[in-house]
Amino acid sequence: MKRKMKWSMLLLLALVLVLSACSGGGNDPAPSGNASGGEQTDTNAGDKKENVTIEFMGHGNPTEKSIFEKLIASFEAKYPNVTVKYTSVPPAEYAQKMKTLIASGKAPDVFYVGSAEFYRFAEAGTLLNLQPYLDKTDLFNPDNVWTQALDRYRYDGTSIGAGELYGLPKDVGPWAFVYNKDLFEKAGVPVPSAAAGEWTWNDMLDAAKKLTVDENGDGKPEQYGVGAYSLESAVWGNGGEFIDYKTGTVLVDQPEFYEAMQFVADLNLVHGVSPNQEAEQAMNAYTRFINGQLAMFAMGPWDQPAFWELPFGWDLAAWPASPNTGKTATWLGSMGFGVSAKSKHPQEAFDLASFLSLDQNGQRENYQLGQAVPNLIDMANGEFMEMDKSPENRQVFMDIIQEYGRPDIPYGSKDTQWIDTFWQNASKVWNGEMTAKDWTAQIKPQMQELYDKNNK
Amino acid sequence: MQTKKFSGYRRKELFWLYLFVAPPVLGFLLFGLVPMLFSIYMSFQDWDMLSDPTGVGLSNYSELLKDEKLYKSLYNTVYLMIGIPIGMVISLLLAILMNRPLKGISVMRTIYYLPVISPIIAVSLLWQWILNQDYGLLNNLLWDWFGIRGPNWLGDPDWVKPSLILIGLWGGVGGNMVLYLAGLQSIASSYYEAAEIDGAGAWHKFTKITVPLLSPIHFFVLVMGIIGAFQSFSQIYVLAVDGGPEYSGGTIVYYIFQHAFEYFNMGYASAAAWLLGILIFIVTLIQFKLSNKWVYQD
Numbered sequence: 084m085k086r087k088m089k090w091s092m093l094l095l096l097a098l099v100l101v102l103s104a105c106s107g108g109g110n111d112p113a114p115s116g117n118a119s120g121g122e123q124t125d126t127n128a129g130d131k132k133e134n135v136t137i138e139f140m141g142h143g144n145p146t147e148k149s150i151f152e153k154l155i156a157s158f159e160a161k162y163p164n165v166t167v168k169y170t171s172v173p174p175a176e177y178a179q180k181m182k183t184l185i186a187s188g189k190a191p192d193v194f195y196v197g198s199a200e201f202y203r204f205a206e207a208g209t210l211l212n213l214q215p216y217l218d219k220t221d222l223f224n225p226d227n228v229w230t231q232a233l234d235r236y237r238y239d240g241t242s243i244g245a246g247e248l249y250g251l252p253k254d255v256g257p258w259a260f261v262y263n264k265d266l267f268e269k270a271g272v273p274v275p276s277a278a279a280g281e282w283t284w285n286d287m288l289d290a291a292k293k294l295t296v297d298e299n300g301d302g303k304p305e306q307y308g309v310g311a312y313s314l315e316s317a318v319w320g321n322g323g324e325f326i327d328y329k330t331g332t333v334l335v336d337q338p339e340f341y342e343a344m345q346f347v348a349d350l351n352l353v354h355g356v357s358p359n360q361e362a363e364q365a366m367n368a369y370t371r372f373i374n375g376q377l378a379m380f381a382m383g384p385w386d387q388p389a390f391w392e393l394p395f396g397w398d399l400a401a402w403p404a405s406p407n408t409g410k411t412a413t414w415l416g417s418m419g420f421g422v423s424a425k426s427k428h429p430q431e432a433f434d435l436a437s438f439l440s441l442d443q444n445g446q447r448e449n450y451q452l453g454q455a456v457p458n459l460i461d462m463a464n465g466e467f468m469e470m471d472k473s474p475e476n477r478q479v480f481m482d483i484i485q486e487y488g489r490p491d492i493p494y495g496s497k498d499t500q501w502i503d504t505f506w507q508n509a510s511k512v513w514n515g516e517m518t519a520k521d522w523t524a525q526i527k528p529q530m531q532e533l534y535d536k537n538n539k
Numbered sequence: 540m541q542t543k544k545f546s547g548y549r550r551k552e553l554f555w556l557y558l559f560v561a562p563p564v565l566g567f568l569l570f571g572l573v574p575m576l577f578s579i580y581m582s583f584q585d586w587d588m589l590s591d592p593t594g595v596g597l598s599n600y601s602e603l604l605k606d607e608k609l610y611k612s613l614y615n616t617v618y619l620m621i622g623i624p625i626g627m628v629i630s631l632l633l634a635i636l637m638n639r640p641l642k643g644i645s646v647m648r649t650i651y652y653l654p655v656i657s658p659i660i661a662v663s664l665l666w667q668w669i670l671n672q673d674y675g676l677l678n679n680l681l682w683d684w685f686g687i688r689g690p691n692w693l694g695d696p697d698w699v700k701p702s703l704i705l706i707g708l709w710g711g712v713g714g715n716m717v718l719y720l721a722g723l724q725s726i727a728s729s730y731y732e733a734a735e736i737d738g739a740g741a742w743h744k745f746t747k748i749t750v751p752l753l754s755p756i757h758f759f760v761l762v763m764g765i766i767g768a769f770q771s772f773s774q775i776y777v778l779a780v781d782g783g784p785e786y787s788g789g790t791i792v793y794y795i796f797q798h799a800f801e802y803f804n805m806g807y808a809s810a811a812a813w814l815l816g817i818l819i820f821i822v823t824l825i826q827f828k829l830s831n832k833w834v835y836q837d
Contacts, residue, residue, distance in 0.1 A: 183588075507785060
C-alpha cells in the first residue's frame, strides 16, 4: 500500500511539472549550443556553420501559407544550416498573439509587421536595425525595390519615413478602382479611363446613374453603379487630409475634406447609385460585385485569384479625379517583415527576411499566384506587366505605386484610436443623420484629443 | 502532531482527498491567482507590452472613469441583459413543452440543445449572413412572407444590440431549458395532486407550484446570465467589427480587449478589467442578499 502512495505522489509531481512547463512555453527555439558558438555565425567565419533554428510567424489565407512554405523550403536549400519554424496564424488573432509573445520575451526571429504597429515596435526597440546587414548583403539592390514601400520601414529615432531600415516590405498593396466590363458594355456606357485625371467624379456619377438598375420597380435597385467608394481617394484627390503628421493636426473639418465626404455619402443618400457606405456594407459590396450586380468597386492585388474565377470581364481604371483639383489619389498598403532585436541569430533571421522580401523566384511565384505586385522594380515593369491574365490595365497598379498612391492613414501614428473613432462614428454621415460639414466639425476635437493624448 | 488525531484509515482518506483536490487547486493558483495578482500590479503601471512598465499610480483608473467610451460600453453591456428575462421565459416554456411524454421528445430536446454546443465563432459567422441586409435569410423571409423591408441588422446603430440579443437567445435558451427540465422533473407530483383536490386549475398550478418551486433554478440562471452578459465578447468580436457602428455593440470586455491588444495599453486594460471584476462582484453579492427574499430552499 505504501508503495502505491509513492507512485501517486510521483504522478502528482509529474503533473505539476507538466503544468509548469506549459506555462513556461515549450516554444523555445532548439537550444543548439548558441552559448558556445553563437558569435561565429555573425561574422561568417569558419567553413562549417553551426545548425540554427529560427522562428518565423505570419498570417494570411491558405494560398499565402502554401507560398511561404515553398519559399521557406527553397531558403533552407540555399542555407542548409538553417531550419525555419514557420507559424501561420489567422489574421484576426495575429496582433494579439504577436504582442503576447513579445511581452513574454519570446518574439519570433522574423515576423510580419503592419503599418500601425511598425512605429511602436521600432520605437520600443523591438525591431532590429537591418541597415548594417543590408549594407553587407549582395541580395539587396536598393534601386531595384520600390522606395514607396521601403520608406515605410525607415525610422530615424523619432519618426517614420526617414532614417535606417528596420523592416523590409513583404508586398506593396495598391488599392485600385475596378469595374465590370460586361455591365458597361451592356449599358452602352464608355468605360472609365486608366489614366489618372481623365475621368472625374462627375463622369463617374453619370456612368453610375446609367448603371443603377431597378428592374422590378420596388424602389430598391438590383444593380448598383458603384460600391464601397474609397473615402481616402475622394478626400486626398480633393486636396484634403485626415491629418498633418508633421504638426499633428487633425484636418477633417476643412472644406476639402467634408466636401469629399459629402460627395461619397451622397452617392447613396442623394443619387441612390451606391449601397449604403456603412462599413458593414463592404461585405455586401464585395458580394454584389462577385454576383455581377455592381458596376464599379475597389480591389487590391490580393483579390485577383478570386476575380480570375468570375464569369464576366473586369478591368482596372484610375480612381476618378476630383473636379476641383483634377487630381486623384488612393492608398498604397504594405505589410513588412521585421526581425526581432532579441533574436539569437540575427544574421540568419535577416537572411530569411531579405530572401522572402527580395528573392526573384519568391517574388515571381507571389505575383503569378495573384498575391501581390513584385517588390522588385525590374520584375514589376517587365514580366509582371506582360502577364497574360486580367486585369488588362495592370499599369494602374504601377501608376498607383509610382504616382498617386499614398500610405494608408494609420501609418505615422503610434496609436490609432483617433482614426478608429472617426470610422466608428461616420455612420452619422453615411445614414444622412448629419451633414459631413457638421459632423466633422463635431468629431474633430475628439480626434485631436485622442491623437494628442497618445501620440505626442 | 495534528496527524496523530486521525486513525490510519482516516489519514489515508485525507491523503486521497488532497491528491484529487490538488490539480484544480494548483491549476487555479498557477493560471488564476498569479495572473490576477499580476494584473492588479499592472493596473497601476503604464505598459505597452514592448518596453518595461512604468508606475503611474492611480492615473489608469482616473483616465478610465473619464472615458466616455467606457460608459458607452457599460451601457451596451447592461442593455444586452434585456435578453436574460426574455430567455428565462422562453426556456421555461420550452422546458414545459419538452417535459411531456411525447414520441421523439428526445430528438426535440437535442435540437434545442444543439446551439449550446456549437462553436460560438462559427455560429456568429453564420448569423452574420442570416442578418445581412441584402442577402440575408431573415430579411428575405420578412420580405417574401410579410412584405416588410428588414432593417440593416448589424449596420444600423439602433439595431445592433437587438440583433445581438436575438443571437444570444438562440444560443442560450437550450442550456437553460435543460436546467428547467431537470427542475420540473424534481417537483414531486404530490403537490399537483393536492392542488387538484383543492380545485386548482392549470394556471394556478403553474403560478403557485411550478414557478415558486423552480426558484433556485431561476436564481442560478439569473446569476449566471448576468455574469455571462458582463463577460460577453466573442460574438461582439465577430459581429460588431470594431465595436459596431458608433460603438453600438462594444461591450466592456470588448473595450478591455481593444485597449490590451490593439492600443498597446495593457496597464489601462488591467485597470478596466478590475473595475469590471469589482462590478460583477457587487452585483452578484446583491443578488445573493436579495435571493433570501424570493428563492425557496427546501
